[in-house]
Every structure is written in C-alpha cells, then in structure tokens.
Amino acid sequence: MKIILSYGLGVDSTAILLRWLLEPGTRWFDLSDLVVVTAQTGDEWVETGYLVEQHIYPLLAHHGVRTVQASRAGPRQKNGIVVHDDTTHPILCLTSAPGAYRLSDELLSVATIPQSGGVRKCSLKFKGWVLDQVIAQIVGDDEFVHVVGFEANEARRMLQDMPLGLPARIPSYPLIECGWDRADAERYILDKLGVKWPKSACVQCPFAFSLAEGRERTIPRYLANPYEALLGLTMEHLAVAVNPRQGLLAGEQLYDLIASHPDSGPLLELFERRLNRLPWAVYDVRRAMGAKPGDAMARGQTYRSLELLVEGTRADVLARLDRAAHLLGREVETDGRHHRVWLRTRNLYYPCVEHALVVAPALAHDKTFKSFEKAWLAGLNGPAQLSLSF
Ligand code: SF4
Incomplete structure (x- = not known):
C-alpha cells in the first residue's frame, strides 16, 4: 500500500519526514512505498525552498524516496495540474516553476488578497485540490495511507479531516499519535539539522x-x-x-x-x-451588496464589477482622474498612496451599491461577477440609496 505524505515544506511535515528518514523504527513501512507530495502555490518563500534543498532533498535522494511537486495549470479545474518533478532523486524545490498558475497570478488578476476570515479558499484551491489530483494519479482506486502533519493541539482539524476520502483513504496523523506540538517538532528539527525551520506559507499569507x-x-x-x-x-x-x-x-x-x-x-x-x-490604469469599480435575510443592517453576498477604462503611466492616469473629478464636480479622495473618485457611496442599510473611479497598477483584468447586474439593480433600489448618486 502506498504511503502518501502531504509535504507542505513547513515544520510539521518536515519533522515527520525527518524522523522517518533518520529513525527507521518510527515508521511501519518501507521507504519504497512512500511518496512525498508537495502542492506548490507558486508563492512560497524562497528561503523555505532553499532549506528543503539543503537538508531534506539530499536525504530523500539518498534513500531513493519518490518525490512529486505539482501546481495548478490554470484558474479552472479543467486546466488540470502541472507536475514539475516526479523523481527519486529530488534536487530543486520548485517554489516557482514555469507553467505553474500561481496563487498570486489569480489574486493580482482580480485585484484582491487572500481572505483571512472563514474557509481558506486559497488553500483548498491551490493546495488541497492539487494534492487530490496528484494522489489520484499515483494510487488510482487503490487504498492508500494519507499522512497529514497536524500537531497534537489540532485535534479539531483531525476530526474534520478523518472522514474525507473514505473508503480508499486511510488517514494518519503521526504528530498527534506521538503527542508532538509545534514546539516539539521545531526542537526535533533544530536538534537534528541545526536549523530553526521557518513557517511555510505564501509570502502574502x-x-x-x-x-x-x-x-x-x-x-x-x-x-x-x-x-x-x-x-x-x-x-x-x-x-x-x-x-x-x-x-x-x-x-x-x-x-x-x-x-x-x-x-x-x-x-x-x-x-x-x-x-x-508598472503600467497603471483608471478602473471603474462597482460593488453591489445584498442584505442578510430578514436583516437590512447585515451585509449579505457582495458582487463586484471591475472594468479597466484607460491605461498609461502613473502620472498619466492620476492626471486623468483629476480631470474626471473636475468634470464630474467631485473631489479626489486620497490617503497619499491611493486615489479614487466616488460616484456613489454605500449606505448604512442593505442592499446598497457603491461606485468609484480608481487609479491602480494595471495588473487586474476586467471581471464582472455572475449575478452582478441583478444585485446592482437590487442595490440601486435598496432602502434610501442616496448620497453622491447622479
Ligand atoms: S499559505 Fe496562506 S495564502 Fe497561501 S494558500 Fe495557505 S492560506 Fe492561502
């Protein structure tokens, strides 16, 4: 049976791997059954990749452990994944490999950042889904053990993870089994490698x-x-x-x-x-915010429309925004770093809308969310939508 380790390059999974490689008595399988799989988001700290290349890959190569690195190939699932490396002698940790669709590509193209509340959608899309595809390619329909690096104080995550992928996936949580928390894992790595292993994450996490x-x-x-x-x-x-x-x-x-x-x-x-x-642009940004059912004070779903109106140098587009503000009889709002002209501002109640002309680096594409127009009309007709409306 294959043993698949989700290797996120961080402290927890590095400690598990290192222990298996250095202390054979801590594992129940032969290393020829182990596959170490990394989903690269394209935005991992280079320093992490460097440490993996210096300390972990030479050990994996020495033992001939199959090591796979992969990324998303595009924004949609139908674009599939790109496997950067599938080898028993890994050398390079491909934190940013050609052909990868990076998390930052996606975030810049829609002018947003990873969301810090709720479900970590970026992780599910750029790590979880990629791992699922690679594992499916490796094991097919066979049973396999999936090793996940949750720590001793992550029992809740373990309980959420356990039912996933049944019946072929048999989950395993070595750190929880041996009662190690993050500090224990850090100490182990420091003791064996002399390195204070950094936290693995995207640089913009x-x-x-x-x-x-x-x-x-x-x-x-x-x-x-x-x-x-x-x-x-x-x-x-x-x-x-x-x-x-x-x-x-x-x-x-x-x-x-x-x-x-x-x-x-x-x-x-x-x-x-x-x-x-960078190239710069004036964007037209409209946002429509719904109300939570039965509560006009609580914001529900938000839809956005982003349209690039004109491109130029930073000075060009700032001048154009000034000119537009003058013609529209509005002020340019600025905090010294960002400049925008509000055409409509949001209300205290929902549904409502807001609308602005903004200058920004021309890195984002036009994008109007599905159902935007319907939400926009609902917001325009919402309770007392007013202020700067034309
Ligand atoms: S490290 Fe942070 S930004 Fe990167 S995928 Fe995970 S949650 Fe998202």
Missing part, C-alpha cells in the same frame, strides 16, 4: 499576521527578502486601491506595519520605484 508573534516573525523576513516583500506590497496596493476596506492585516495594511519598522526606508523606496515602473 494574511494568516502570518493574525498574531503579534507572527507579525514580529514576518516583518524581518520581508526586510531580508525585498523581492518577496514587493509581491505582498504590490498585491495589497492593488487590492486596497479597488477596495479601501482590504488590507493584508484583516483590514489594516501591511504597508503601514512595514513602515513602522525603523529599517523599512530602503524597502519602501524600492516599492515606490517598482510602482512607478
């Missing part, structure tokens, strides 16, 4: 900022890795331009957190230079 400890860990990481910082900052800049309520820190902005660090000056200058080099 909002969950890295949910706790003060995560913020303290991540900001120095950004300052030390400007290329990755620029990706997170650019994504956030675009998302906030289109919706001022966004921000990688649950509505607050990563930019402000970085700017509060005494050593952030060079990085922010680099970011400004990068923004100036």
Whole structure:
C-alpha cells in the first residue's frame, strides 16, 4: 500500500519526514512505498525552498524516496495540474516553476488578497485540490495511507479531516499519535539539522499576521527578502486601491506595519520605484451588496464589477482622474498612496451599491461577477440609496 505524505515544506511535515528518514523504527513501512507530495502555490518563500534543498532533498535522494511537486495549470479545474518533478532523486524545490498558475497570478488578476476570515479558499484551491489530483494519479482506486502533519493541539482539524476520502483513504496523523506540538517538532528539527525551520506559507499569507508573534516573525523576513516583500506590497496596493476596506492585516495594511519598522526606508523606496515602473490604469469599480435575510443592517453576498477604462503611466492616469473629478464636480479622495473618485457611496442599510473611479497598477483584468447586474439593480433600489448618486 502506498504511503502518501502531504509535504507542505513547513515544520510539521518536515519533522515527520525527518524522523522517518533518520529513525527507521518510527515508521511501519518501507521507504519504497512512500511518496512525498508537495502542492506548490507558486508563492512560497524562497528561503523555505532553499532549506528543503539543503537538508531534506539530499536525504530523500539518498534513500531513493519518490518525490512529486505539482501546481495548478490554470484558474479552472479543467486546466488540470502541472507536475514539475516526479523523481527519486529530488534536487530543486520548485517554489516557482514555469507553467505553474500561481496563487498570486489569480489574486493580482482580480485585484484582491487572500481572505483571512472563514474557509481558506486559497488553500483548498491551490493546495488541497492539487494534492487530490496528484494522489489520484499515483494510487488510482487503490487504498492508500494519507499522512497529514497536524500537531497534537489540532485535534479539531483531525476530526474534520478523518472522514474525507473514505473508503480508499486511510488517514494518519503521526504528530498527534506521538503527542508532538509545534514546539516539539521545531526542537526535533533544530536538534537534528541545526536549523530553526521557518513557517511555510505564501509570502502574502494574511494568516502570518493574525498574531503579534507572527507579525514580529514576518516583518524581518520581508526586510531580508525585498523581492518577496514587493509581491505582498504590490498585491495589497492593488487590492486596497479597488477596495479601501482590504488590507493584508484583516483590514489594516501591511504597508503601514512595514513602515513602522525603523529599517523599512530602503524597502519602501524600492516599492515606490517598482510602482512607478508598472503600467497603471483608471478602473471603474462597482460593488453591489445584498442584505442578510430578514436583516437590512447585515451585509449579505457582495458582487463586484471591475472594468479597466484607460491605461498609461502613473502620472498619466492620476492626471486623468483629476480631470474626471473636475468634470464630474467631485473631489479626489486620497490617503497619499491611493486615489479614487466616488460616484456613489454605500449606505448604512442593505442592499446598497457603491461606485468609484480608481487609479491602480494595471495588473487586474476586467471581471464582472455572475449575478452582478441583478444585485446592482437590487442595490440601486435598496432602502434610501442616496448620497453622491447622479
Ligand atoms: S499559505 Fe496562506 S495564502 Fe497561501 S494558500 Fe495557505 S492560506 Fe492561502
């Protein structure tokens, strides 16, 4: 029977793998039955990939363990996956491989950031679904053991995971079985490799900022890795331009957190230079917000329409927005970094709508959500939609 390890490159699954490789008595199977599978989102920290290449892949190659890396090939399931590597002698950890459809490709194209509340849709789409496809290719209809790196204090996640994939999938949670939490796993890796293994995540992951400890860990990481910082900052800049309520820190902005660090000056200058080099656009943004059933004070489903009106340099599009504001008799709203002209503002009650012209890097595509027009009409006719309407 195949033993499939979901290898997310982080502390938990690295500790499991390392223990199996270094202490054969801790596993119940032969390494020839093991397949180590990684779903690459395309946005993992390069530093994580480097450590995997330095410490884990040489061990896997030494033992001839089959190692598979794959990504989504496009936005839709029908686009399938791309398998970057399927080898018993892994060398490169392909955190960003040609042909991969990256999570950041998707987020930039729709001018948004990963959502920090509710279900982690980005993870389900860019990790879970890819793993399912790879595993199906490896095992077909056969029974297999699926090893997942939940820690001792993640019993709730384990209980949610256990019923999935029955009857062929037999789940296994080695860290929970041996009572290891994250600190135990970190200590084990440090003891065996002399490395304080970093948290694996996408560089723009909002969950890295949910706790003060995560913020303290991540900001120095950004300052030390400007290329990755620029990706997170650019994504956030675009998302906030289109919706001022966004921000990688649950509505607050990563930019402000970085700017509060005494050593952030060079990085922010680099970011400004990068923004100036990008193509820019004026976008027309409309948002229609429904009401929760029976409660006009509670926001229900939101639909958005995004349309690129005109492209140019940053200076060009800012001048065009100024001109449009003047002709429309409106003010340009700005916080110094983002500029927009409101044509309609949202109400206190739902359904309602909002409508703005915004300038932003021209990285997003036109996109009107299904059912938008219906929701827009409902919002226009909602309770006392007013303010800046024409
Ligand atoms: S690491 Fe964060 S951003 Fe990346 S897929 Fe997981 S939840 Fe989403």
